[in-house]
Amino acid sequence: MHLISMLYLCKSSPTLFPVVRCSISSGRFCTLGLSTPPLNADCPTGGIIHVQEGILALSPISAQDVKQRSDEWHELRHHRLTASSFSTALGFWGINRRVELWEEKVGLREPFAGNPATEWGSTQEAFAMETYQKLTGNVVQSLGFKIYNEGDDVQEWLGASPDGLIDEGASGIYEKGGVLEVKCPHNKGRPELCVPWTAVPYYYMPQAQGLMEILDRDWLDLYVWTLNGSTVFRVVRDADYWALLYGVLSDFWWANVVPAKQSLLLQKNVNVTIFRPVGVHRKPVNVINSSKCGKSVEHRCEKERKQEIGRRTLSGPDICGHHVHQFVHYVVACNCTKGLFAMRAVTKPSAQIESLVSL
Numbered sequence: 001m002h003l004i005s006m007l008y009l010c011k012s013s014p015t016l017f018p019v020v021r022c023s024i025s026s027g028r029f030c031t032l033g034l035s036t037p038p039l040n041a042d043c044p045t046g047g048i049i050h051v052q053e054g055i056l057a058l059s060p061i062s063a064q065d066v067k068q069r070s071d072e073w074h075e076l077r078h079h080r081l082t083a084s085s086f087s088t089a090l091g092f093w094g095i096n097r098r099v100e101l102w103e104e105k106v107g108l109r110e111p112f113a114g115n116p117a118t119e120w121g122s123t124q125e126a127f128a129m130e131t132y133q134k135l136t137g138n139v140v141q142s143l144g145f146k147i148y149n150e151g152d153d154v155q156e157w158l159g160a161s162p163d164g165l166i167d168e169g170a171s172g173i174y175e176k177g178g179v180l181e182v183k184c185p186h187n188k189g190r191p192e193l194c195v196p197w198t199a200v201p202y203y204y205m206p207q208a209q210g211l212m213e214i215l216d217r218d219w220l221d222l223y224v225w226t227l228n229g230s231t232v233f234r235v236v237r238d239a240d241y242w243a244l245l246y247g248v249l250s251d252f253w254w255a256n257v258v259p260a261k262q263s264l265l266l267q268k269n270v271n272v273t274i275f276r277p278v279g280v281h282r283k284p285v286n287v288i289n290s291s292k293c294g295k296s297v298e299h300r301c302e303k304e305r306k307q308e309i310g311r312r313t314l315s316g317p318d319i320c321g322h323h324v325h326q327f328v329h330y331v332v333a334c335n336c337t338k339g340l341f342a343m344r345a346v347t348k349p350s351a352q353i354e355s356l357v358s359l
Contacts, residue, residue: 076145076159078104078111081253083160083210086245087203089252090287098277102252106260106272117186124184128225129164132180136221136232140164140180148214157253160214166221174218179211183224196231197224202291205235206245212237213246241290248287252277 081089088101103109114122133140143165148158164180183204187194200208200222208220212235222233260272 074111076147077161080147080157080159081105081249081257082158083207083214086206086210086249090206090245090248092203092206095277095279098252102256102260102277105257106275107264108272116189120186120191121182121184124225125163125182128182128184128223128230129180131225131230132182132221132223132232135230138166138178138180138221140166143215146215158210158214158249160211162211162215165215165217176216176218179215179217179220181208181211181220181222183222185224185226192227194226194228196226196229197233198231200233200235205241205291206287208235209238209241209245213242241287244287244290 085101087093088097091098100109104111129140132138141164143162145159145161147156148160149155162179163182166178166180168175168177181204185191185194185197204222208222212218212220218237220235220237222235224231224233256275256277260275263270263272263275
């Protein structure tokens with residue numbers, strides 16, 4: 001079902017798709033979609049809950065100020081589709097993973113609690129961010145959670161938790177600041193054997209583009225840290241890629257998640273499997289192709305305190321013949337044991353290196 005049709009159904013059939021808005025006295029609004037509270041109740045965080053028409057407020061805490069991995073942060077994520085789950089919602093990992101995500105958002109499965117790979121990433125993230133700042137000279141600021149177009153009931157079902165924000169001073173030719181996303185590969189339990197990536201895996205592109213769109217930033221540095229070196233990829237925001245992405249994510253949310261959650265609100269034991277995704281959406285093939293076939297348009301090289309050594313522009317059709325988003329990146333060789341840092345600037349279309357500048 002299309003997004004517009006689903007929205008019309010929600011508004012024109014309140015007995016089937018009830019939506020409630022409440023506010024917390026002296027607090028702010030943040031979204032907890034598709035929950036129906038008592039008309040007047042004590043708020044566990046203080047204040048009185050008042051029911052209005054619309055969406056349920058969670059707490060008086062600003063989403064941007066919540067601490068990542070706190071209870072408030074998990075609650076904000078649970079009722080939204082977040083950037084880290086975009087590739088799963090798109091079907092990049094197959095129908096089983098897509099159904100599991102649907103079950104989580106509907107409330108039929110406990111949210112993902114982590115595994116050895118995510119635990120490794122969490123424990124190494126602080127050191128990785130420190131290394132990134134030393135290499136690039138960029139100052140990284142923290143942000144808890146960002147709701148997409150907060151206040152817009154049609155779009156605030158999307159959210160993101162960036163590893164960091166980079167201010168406009170590091171943007172160069174871009175008008176807006178950037179986002180930092182840190183990856184610490186676990187290498188299937190052997191992180192000591194992992195080496196820096198030479199390209200951005202296609203399944204991270206939906207997350208990268210989603211972060212830039214939700215946070216309204218022009219570029220993203222994807223920093224891949226390993227025990228044997230690290231890589232910084234510069235990804236540039238692409239409106240056309242996001243438009244393709246958003247259409248598939250909207251179908252998943254409004255045609256699969258929303259009606260199932262609403263049905264369970266009306267009748268706890270109702271069978272909602274009729275709303276379960278039954279296959280991979282037809283459009284992810286286009287998204288996957290766009291994610292795999294990158295073409296570089298320019299690159300900026302940095303060494304220590306952002307010493308600029310040149311700029312280059314590449315043009316021509318991409319190697320796969322598909323519409324693609326644009327991205328550029330740095331490759332950073334890091335000798336962590338000796339504290340020595342060197343950088344190589346690499347511009348690459350897809351899997352083949354176009355040029356290599358050694359510093």
